[in-house]
Amino acid sequence: MGPVEALVQPLGAAWAGAMLVSGLAFRRRAWLAGVTSLCLAGGLWLVGGTPFSALLLARLERPYDRIHPVTLPVADAVVVLAGDIEFSSRELLWFGTGSSFERSLTGLEVMRQGKARTLVVSGAPFNWLGSARSESDLLTAWIRSWRLPAGDLQRLPACKDTHEEAVAIGDMVRKRGWKRVILVSSASHLARGAAACRKEGVDVLPVGCDFQALDALDRPEHWWVVPRSEGLIRFERWLHEELGGVWYWWRGWI
Structure with missing residues (x-):
């Protein structure tokens, strides 16, 4: 998937929109809005454009690898x-x-x-x-x-x-x-x-x-300019399991 295709995905479009809003805000010297939008874009890129989400999810998968x-x-x-x-x-x-x-x-x-x-x-x-x-x-x-x-x-x-x-x-x-x-x-x-x-x-x-994270880390491509939705999916799965574990512990189910 190229950067143009990634831009039409929801995560890529949201990242591009946040970058655009940040640029316009800085141009108008609306510093708070600019910094907020830039932080949002940075968070989206961290989740979808780097190995960050795969590394988080891989911690849950690794004990059962092979x-x-x-x-x-x-x-x-x-x-x-x-x-x-x-x-x-x-x-x-x-x-x-x-x-x-x-x-x-x-x-x-x-x-x-x-x-x-x-x-x-x-x-x-x-x-x-x-x-x-x-x-x-x-x-x-x-x-x-x-x-x-x-x-x-x-x-x-x-x-x-x-x-x-x-x-x-x-x-x-x-x-x-x-x-x-x-x-x-x-x-x-x-x-x-x-x-x-x-x-x-x-x-x-x-x-x-279903080793989604470990398989992703085995591939050569880990970094992208435009974030991709696969990273967001892995992050959601990791967050679901972490919060689910806390909930189950609190209810006395584990």
């Missing part, structure tokens, strides 16, 4: 946290995939390598024709119709957040007498997800995927 399923011991089940699909009545599969679809793919790969006999999928609630459903129903139907390596395929009830998932996982573990499960999620989310499950008494082996 954990290969081959090195894992056998567990009772593989549990995949929700967040990688979204219901869509227009798609042939009834769902669209997001940037975290690696969660489902990684869970299936761990199953294919024989690390557990049961695959557990989760999903957020959605409404269809007046009835409440779970996205886990859609994943289950897809896995079965494609005959993917899922073993004893199970699904959690509809869960609105990671805490509800952890409670549901804990209930399933106790009812089935499981000792240990492999927990699959985006690497940046695993610390909070694993902590929430352990709070419910579940022994988890975390397996990460």
Whole structure:
């Protein structure tokens, strides 16, 4: 992506607008407005034009880097946290995939390598024709119709957040007498997800995927004149996990 293309993105356009306002303000000697606009432009550039946001997010991902399923011991089940699909009545599969679809793919790969006999999928609630459903129903139907390596395929009830998932996982573990499960999620989310499950008494082996920050740092391009929206997305994900961790700690969920 070139600088002209970056300028038509929301972040690039906002940065250019802040720079323009700053220049006009300084020209008219409106120092406070000029400094404020310049600081805003600098903040946008820091987030989207430098490796800053990737470095922040990489701190959450790095503990789970290069954990290969081959090195894992056998567990009772593989549990995949929700967040990688979204219901869509227009798609042939009834769902669209997001940037975290690696969660489902990684869970299936761990199953294919024989690390557990049961695959557990989760999903957020959605409404269809007046009835409440779970996205886990859609994943289950897809896995079965494609005959993917899922073993004893199970699904959690509809869960609105990671805490509800952890409670549901804990209930399933106790009812089935499981000792240990492999927990699959985006690497940046695993610390909070694993902590929430352990709070419910579940022994988890975390397996990460969706390494957005570490993959970005592996690429040669880290600096841009015009900030890009990818940096803002990584910063939002980092902030979501950090604030989420504080909230979960305050509520006693981790």
